[in-house]
Amino acid sequence: MEKVYTRPRSLKKVTFHYCPGCGHSIVHRIMCEVIDEMNLQERAIGIPPPGCSVFAYHYFDVDMAESAHGRGAAVATGIKRAYPEAIVFTYQGDGDLAAIGTGETIHAANRGERVTAIFINNAVYGMTGGQMAPTTLLEQKTTTTPYGRDIKLEGYPIKISEMLALTKGAVYIERTAVNSPANIRKTKKAIHKAFQTQIDDLGFSLVEILSPCPTNWRMTPLEAWQWIDKVMTKEYPLGVIKDVTGKEDAD
Amino acid sequence: MPKVLMTGNAAIGEAAIRAGCQCYFGYPITPQNELTEYMAAHLSRRKGCSFIQAESEIAAINMVYGASVAGARAMTSSSSPGISLKQEGISYLAACELPAVIVNMSRGGPGLGSISAAQSDYFQATRGGGHGDYRTIVLAPSSVQELADFTHSAFDLADRYLIPVIILGDGMLGQMMEPVEFKHEAPDELPIRSRALRGAKGRPSRIIKTFTSKPAELEEINWSLFRRYQLIKKQETTYDTFMVEDARLIVVAFGIAARIAKGAINTARANGLKVGMLRPITLWPFPTEEVKELAKNAKQYLVFEMNMGQMVEDVQLALEGKGEVSFYGRPGGVIPTPSEVYKVISRLYYQKGLK
Amino acid sequence: MSTKGYIEIDQELCKGCEICIHFCPKHAISQSNKVNASGYPPASFDTSGECTGCAICAVVCPEVAIEVYRA
Numbered sequence: 001m002e003k004v005y006t007r008p009r010s011l012k013k014v015t016f017h018y019c020p021g022c023g024h025s026i027v028h029r030i031m032c033e034v035i036d037e038m039n040l041q042e043r044a045i046g047i048p049p050p051g052c053s054v055f056a057y058h059y060f061d062v063d064m065a066e067s068a069h070g071r072g073a074a075v076a077t078g079i080k081r082a083y084p085e086a087i088v089f090t091y092q093g094d095g096d097l098a099a100i101g102t103g104e105t106i107h108a109a110n111r112g113e114r115v116t117a118i119f120i121n122n123a124v125y126g127m128t129g130g131q132m133a134p135t136t137l138l139e140q141k142t143t144t145t146p147y148g149r150d151i152k153l154e155g156y157p158i159k160i161s162e163m164l165a166l167t168k169g170a171v172y173i174e175r176t177a178v179n180s181p182a183n184i185r186k187t188k189k190a191i192h193k194a195f196q197t198q199i200d201d202l203g204f205s206l207v208e209i210l211s212p213c214p215t216n217w218r219m220t221p222l223e224a225w226q227w228i229d230k231v232m233t234k235e236y237p238l239g240v241i242k243d244v245t246g247k248e249d250a251d
Numbered sequence: 252m253p254k255v256l257m258t259g260n261a262a263i264g265e266a267a268i269r270a271g272c273q274c275y276f277g278y279p280i281t282p283q284n285e286l287t288e289y290m291a292a293h294l295s296r297r298k299g300c301s302f303i304q305a306e307s308e309i310a311a312i313n314m315v316y317g318a319s320v321a322g323a324r325a326m327t328s329s330s331s332p333g334i335s336l337k338q339e340g341i342s343y344l345a346a347c348e349l350p351a352v353i354v355n356m357s358r359g360g361p362g363l364g365s366i367s368a369a370q371s372d373y374f375q376a377t378r379g380g381g382h383g384d385y386r387t388i389v390l391a392p393s394s395v396q397e398l399a400d401f402t403h404s405a406f407d408l409a410d411r412y413l414i415p416v417i418i419l420g421d422g423m424l425g426q427m428m429e430p431v432e433f434k435h436e437a438p439d440e441l442p443i444r445s446r447a448l449r450g451a452k453g454r455p456s457r458i459i460k461t462f463t464s465k466p467a468e469l470e471e472i473n474w475s476l477f478r479r480y481q482l483i484k485k486q487e488t489t490y491d492t493f494m495v496e497d498a499r500l501i502v503v504a505f506g507i508a509a510r511i512a513k514g515a516i517n518t519a520r521a522n523g524l525k526v527g528m529l530r531p532i533t534l535w536p537f538p539t540e541e542v543k544e545l546a547k548n549a550k551q552y553l554v555f556e557m558n559m560g561q562m563v564e565d566v567q568l569a570l571e572g573k574g575e576v577s578f579y580g581r582p583g584g585v586i587p588t589p590s591e592v593y594k595v596i597s598r599l600y601y602q603k604g605l606k
Numbered sequence: 607m608s609t610k611g612y613i614e615i616d617q618e619l620c621k622g623c624e625i626c627i628h629f630c631p632k633h634a635i636s637q638s639n640k641v642n643a644s645g646y647p648p649a650s651f652d653t654s655g656e657c658t659g660c661a662i663c664a665v666v667c668p669e670v671a672i673e674v675y676r677a
Contacts, residue, residue, distance in 0.1 A: 041456075043450040043452075044450065047317075060456075062450075063449070064459070064460075065448055066460030066461065067313070067316075068313065068316075068339050068343050074311075074316075077303065077317060078317020078319070081317075082274050082319075083323070083449055
C-alpha cells in the first residue's frame with residue numbers, strides 16, 4: 001500500500017496548541033498543502049495576528065513577521081511594496097481584520113495591494129476568552145453579550161467580505177468553511193486561487209473561512225462543526241462573493 | 252556640490268532619497284505636507300521605490316514596519332498628533348529591532364493644538380513614547396542644512412543599531428527656506444540586511460517577533476536592547492557648544508529654539524555678558540556627560556524651550572544638583588524672538604549676581 | 607484487515623475531538639478507552655473494518671494525526 005495522506009512539508013512537526021476541533025489547525029494544514037503544491041515555501045512571507053493564532057509561526061515553515069493587532073494589511077502592504085517578489089499573506093481573525101483592522105483592510109483592498117488575506121471568522125474573540133466579535137450573530141451569547149447580541153445595543157453581524165467586494169481593488173473574495181470534508185476541500189481550492197491571484201498580479205484577494213470555536217461556543221467539537229451549517233451559514237452564506245479574475249477555478 | 256535654496260520639508264525628502272530611502276508612507280498633516288508631497292513627486296517613480304499616501308498615520312507606520320521587515324530603508328513623517336498615533340508601531344519597531352526613520356515636524360499641542368512650531372514632543376520622543384521599555388535615537392536639527400544632514404545619518408544610524416530613529420523638527424524648520432548642500436548621491440544599490448525576511452530560500456525560515464509566553468525570555472530581550480542603548484550612549488551622543496569656555500551662564504536649547512537663543516546670546520555678548528550655549532543634537536542619548544563637564548566651571552543654566560518644560564528635567568538630572576537651573580518656555584506654537592530671550596538672559600544674569 | 611486501505615492515528619497527537627469518527631463513511635474509527643499523555647481519549651482505528659483509504663478522516667483531522675495508506 002502507498003501512503004496517500006501525510007503532513008505537508010511546510011507544516012512544522014509541532015503539536016498544535018489549539019483546542020480539540022478548532023478550525024485553525026485545519027486551515028494551517030491546508031494552507032501548507034497549497035504552499036507545497038504551488039512551490040511557495042521560499043517566497044512566502046506570512047503575517048499572523050495577535051489572537052489564538054499568534055503562534056502561527058511555530059507551525060508554518062515560512063518567513064513570518066508579527067504584527068500589531070489589526071495592522072496586518074498595512075504590514076503586508078509594506079512588505080509587498082518593499083519586496084514584490086514575495087508572496088505575502090495575512091492570517092487574521094474577525095477582530096483583527098474587521099474591528100480594529102477595518103481601516104487597514106479596506107484600504108489595502110481598495111488600493112488593490114497584491115496581497116492575500118486569510119480571514120478566520122469564528123464569530124467570537126477566542127484568545128481573550130470569548131467576547132463579542134463584529135461577526136457575532138444576533139442573539140448569540142458571548143462574555144460581553146451575556147443576554148445575546150441585541151440589535152439596538154450592538155448592531156448587526158458585519159459583512160466585511162461583501163463590503164470589501166465593493167472596492168475595485170479587491171478582485172477575488174470567497175467565503176468557505178472548514179466544518180466538513182467537502183468544505184475543507186473547497187477552502188483549499190479557494191486558498192489556491194487566492195494565491196494564484198497574487199502571483200498573477202491581479203489585485204487583492206481574500207478568503208473568509210467560517211471556523212469552529214468549540215471552547216467559546218460552549219459546544220463539543222462535533223456540535224460546533226454542525227452549528228456552522230445549521231446557524232452560521234444562514235447569516236454568512238458560503239460561496240464566491242466576487243471574482244473578476246477571469247480565470248477558471250484551479251482544479 | 253552647489254547649494255540650493257529649499258524649504259526644510261523638501262530638504263528632508265531630497266536627503267532621504269539620497270540616503271537610499273526606498274519606501275515612504277505618510278499622511279497629510281500640517282506643517283509637514285510639503286515633505287509628503289515631495290516624496291510623491293520624487294520617490295514614487297524611482298525604480299524599486301514605493302510611495303503611499305496611507306489611510307492614516309497608523310497605517311503608515313505599520314507599512315514602514317512591513318517594509319523594514321523586508322529589508323528596505325523606510326521612512327514616515329507626521330506632526331505631533333499623528334506621531335501620537337504612531338506610538339504603537341514605533342514600539343513594535345523597537346521591539347523587533349527594525350530600522351526605520353520617523354520625522355516629526357512638531358506643532359503646538361496638546362490635542363489638535365495649533366499648526367505653528369513648538370517643541371512639546373520632547374518627552375514623547377525621548378522617553379520611548381509608546382508602551383514598554385525602549386528608546387529611539389532622537390536627532391534635533393536646527394537648520395535646513397542639518398535637516399538634510401541628519402536625515403542622511405538617521406538612515407545609517409537606524410541600520411547600524413537596528414533601532415527606529417526620530418528626527419525631531421518643527422513647523423518653522425519645515426517651512427523656512429535656507430541654502431542647503433547635499434553631500435551624498437543616492438546609492439545604486441544597498442546591501443540587504445541579514446535579518447530581513449525575503450522568503451526562506453536556501454536557509455531555514457525566520458521569524459520576526461517578540462511576543463513570548465515566557466517572561467524570562469522577554470526579560471532577556473529587554474536587557475539585550477538596553478545593552479545596545481548603552482553602546483549608543485557611548486558612541487553617538489552628539490552636541491554643539493557655543494561660547495561656553497568662559498561662560499558664567501549657559502543656555503541649553505535645541506532645534507529652532509537654539510537658533511533663536513544664538514541671536515540672544517550674541518546680543519548678550521555684545522553687552523558684556525558672559526553667556527554661552529549647549530545645544531544637544533542627540534536628544535536621546537542626552538549629552539549628560541557634557542553637562543557634568545560644563546558644571547565644573549559654570550553653575551547657572553537657563554533652559555529655553557518652546558514648551559512647558561521638558562528638556563529642563565534632563566538638564567536637572569544631568570547636573571545632579573551641581574548647578575542651578577532656570578527655565579524659560581513658551582508653548583502653544585508661539586515663536587519667541589531673540590530680543591525677548593535676551594531680556595530673560597540679562598535679567599537672570601543680574602538676578603544671580605553674575606559678573 | 608481491509609485490503610483496500612488502512613490508517614495510522616498518532617495516539618499522542620490526537621485530542622479526542624471525535625470528528626473523524628463522525629465522518630468516516632465505513633465507521634472504522636471509534637474512541638479509545640485509554641487516555642493519552644495530554645489527557646485526551648484518542649481515536650482508535652478498527653483494523654477489522656472496511657477502510658477504503660478514502661482519507662476523509664485525515665482531511666478533517668485538526669491535529670494532522672492521521673496518515674492514510676491505500677492499495
